[in-house]
Amino acid sequence: MKNDKRVWLYDTTLRDGAQREGISLSLEDKITIARELDRMGIPFIEGGWPGANPRDGQFFWKLHEEPLERAELVAFCSTRRPNVRAAEDKMLQAILAAKTRWVTIFGKSWDLHVTEGLKTTLEENLAMIRDTIEYLRSRGKRVIYDAEHWFDGYLQNPVHAIDTLKTAISAGAEWLVLCDTNGGTLPAEVSWIAGEVREKLAIDPDDENSPQLGIHAHNDAGVAVANSLAAVIEGARMVQGTINGYGERCGNANLCTLIPNLQVKMGYDCLETEQLTRLTETSRKVSEIVNLAPDEHAPFVGRSAFAHKGGIHVSAVAKNPLTYEHIAPEAIGNQRRIVISDQSGLSNVLSKASSFGIDLDKNDPTCRQILDRLKELESEGYQFEAAEASFELLLREALGQRQTMFDLKGFQVHCDMLRSESEAIATIKVTVKGEDLLEVAEGIGPVSALDKALRKALVKFYPEVAHFHLTDYKVRILDSGSGTEAKTRVLVESSNGHHRWTTVGVSSNILEASYRAVVEGIEYGLSILPRRSEEAGGRRQEAGGGDLVGSQISR
């Protein structure tokens, strides 16, 4: 479907998104995210509320010195306070100091918030909207008007609500954004209300000179994306949302879901096709910057969004991807994955093995042995879905192809916060190429000490170990109900500067679990990675070779 109509994307990750519990952005974080959004081609990026906190003011100054390439940076602010002249409202001075071309002003639509919240009259509410927008227009700003609590307000007092928008238009606002601030509106209501607003304000979505409608949805009823789509169908030409749907309470409309729906499925024009392929990467980068684990089950961009686990699905997708995939994952920079797990039938194992370059015959009894071993380990708490390097080691072992790079005899960890403020000390005993080694190292914590001691021992025999380092370390408590005696699953991501791979260790002792994952990480890097890199080098000539390497970099 292609309808050639433009929908303007407006990102508020840096303002509304940052309200999410658990997010706390530094100035540098905000700048990095803004540049990432700019690169992806988002036309409007809301940077913050300059008067509300000093960091947001600094953010606008920084980006005024070194501007974004294409996006319009937008400063956010409320209308003036009641009974104050716009020119004397400090917040409005702060928004002017942000020096953006565009500003977003939010005002009250719901009479309850005017009379109970602001303790003022509906007339004064209209005056606040008019004065603020007229003042900002007189200072050369272009204005987006966010109608806060639009849907609740319209249901309670449609006359006053419509008056607020008429006031905003006559004062010079170019966009009127219907905000579902409490997030409780359902799609059918959004449809009829947005349709009525369009008619009552005589807005023509196809006329460039007409003021236009936008939608700003929250996800408290789980339908923020559907509400945004409903508004677009009724003529809204701007959607406001956040990357990964971050936002207060249940979040804002998720742009990573909205954009592919609008563009790939409904044919609206939002981003260049090339920019759209950056979507998955942008989603993951932003989640790294805000330091939240990515939602692996997120539509379109999640690691599991195109993952196939059930046996029937796996064999059908191998025949024809259309059968179980609603869009091509490549369009948004994601990729298909075949998942290894408890439920996997033989076909999953075969398909995964073949992605490692191992051709297994399904009648080979080794296959059954691998499946049995897999189930045994999973019942102990292992999971290989995120630890493909460990899974490949398991496969190679079953096939008699696991090389002995070193033989570990054990470790000791000592951590003394009693007599000194010392770091942790780890001792490791290992046999390499017939030689017994005892090595010791200090680290900031016990796992770092273990990793250092092992690499110190091995580097004499395998110099490439000097380039290995741990890039991620994740701990998951299984059966967390049993407190500190619970089983611990540790995922370790290692890198040699070019490739990343993930290994897993499980134990009731967090140190032992960490140790196992670290050891497998080093073994994989030494024994399998060189082979993989050669093959990938060769395959990259052929189509699709990059995917193989991609599937190893399982982040």
Place this chain on the structure above:
Amino acid sequence: MKNDKRVWLYDTTLRDGAQREGISLSLEDKITIARELDRMGIPFIEGGWPGANPRDGQFFWKLHEEPLERAELVAFCSTRRPNVRAAEDKMLQAILAAKTRWVTIFGKSWDLHVTEGLKTTLEENLAMIRDTIEYLRSRGKRVIYDAEHWFDGYLQNPVHAIDTLKTAISAGAEWLVLCDTNGGTLPAEVSWIAGEVREKLAIDPDDENSPQLGIHAHNDAGVAVANSLAAVIEGARMVQGTINGYGERCGNANLCTLIPNLQVKMGYDCLETEQLTRLTETSRKVSEIVNLAPDEHAPFVGRSAFAHKGGIHVSAVAKNPLTYEHIAPEAIGNQRRIVISDQSGLSNVLSKASSFGIDLDKNDPTCRQILDRLKELESEGYQFEAAEASFELLLREALGQRQTMFDLKGFQVHCDMLRSESEAIATIKVTVKGEDLLEVAEGIGPVSALDKALRKALVKFYPEVAHFHLTDYKVRILDSGSGTEAKTRVLVESSNGHHRWTTVGVSSNILEASYRAVVEGIEYGLSILPRRSEEAGGRRQEAGGGDLVGSQISR
């Protein structure tokens, strides 16, 4: 809104939900979940596919011996294979062996899946549907027919798709469930297709003797809930979904979102009002059983769903909850929370303190000191949103009300996997009531050893410590990009058998972070909990007193 129409809930957590990456259910897990769903009043509970794996067979036998109280347990199966008699299909024998009154049979709606997947003809597809349903009817079963890939199939070949449903009706199916198997359909499409189906099959949603439509949506486009609502508006009277939206790829329609939307917002009759208040608890219990962290931002049931963080929201909600809450959290067993965080203004701290029974004056300079200390700790990686016990200790300290229960001098941890397979050993030095103590204990891992050593030292002075135990232990790596040297945040939940409370510790050394959280947990249990319990006892007489205790039990 109340419309008195019944919508039948059909839960498939145990079958489709279990397909989610990361979920692996034991027989006991499945039984526990089924009983929980039964208690909440879900009328149809799909238990599994009896022929597909032995565990599902056992599950049905177990529940046949000790049946559910009210729910209909449903067994799931495909139609017979092509060119085989129904009576000779092993899968159909297995579904009969499950001994349920109701069975769900899924068949193909999309011609592509018939010709390419099954390699058979469209005529044989109709015969497979007819034979299977007629056979099961002849053996006394009542039949729900799941029309797999309905929407894709209808768009490709509406004549064949409608024929499959007509065949299912004439063979005796009572429910026809439109499945969006690939999850790519958008609400507007669901509306018009469901409307057309209702007309073409002459289904009357209000006639008890008519076959009825159902909807089974997947979330690949982020609109599974909205699609389900759209189908209900068009006359579907059954919604299939899973608790917490678990399911393959991006999951199934989330019943925890759908139920409140249907019942509280749209007025359909799904559960008793009393049963609905179990929703939040059920959501969290199921997430514990499947061992996945609950989605704190989930609509309705998430811990953040009614959490208020921004200063404006907090003060408005204090005046009138309606201003920023779309429904009353109590209706679904959730509760309002005021969040302590970096962004919190003074009003959040005041409001939280008052929930601890501490009345602060906002002009008191101590308030500013508390805010400053909070920001300092948060910049080190502390977070108090989930660790209210630690926050209360912080408040009491600032107010000069923190009692010294014991004075820690330090700890040593030793873990030897070199000379022995021993457990970890922890030594702790502590001064209690003027007496210096050195204690040592063994544990299965270092944290458990630390906890034991500390309690061993303290129990002589504080016998109640004998009843304390750790009930949950969570590790989060902050800044995970720096590998094993990253900062670690540990949350520890402690219990004395009646109350639970959560404390936090942060350090680059995972042992030190754990130690800090464990120590604060014991301190809170000794110094603050007794006071809290007395107050709560007093307050429980008044309305709302239970909430106070509830807010301490922050799970």
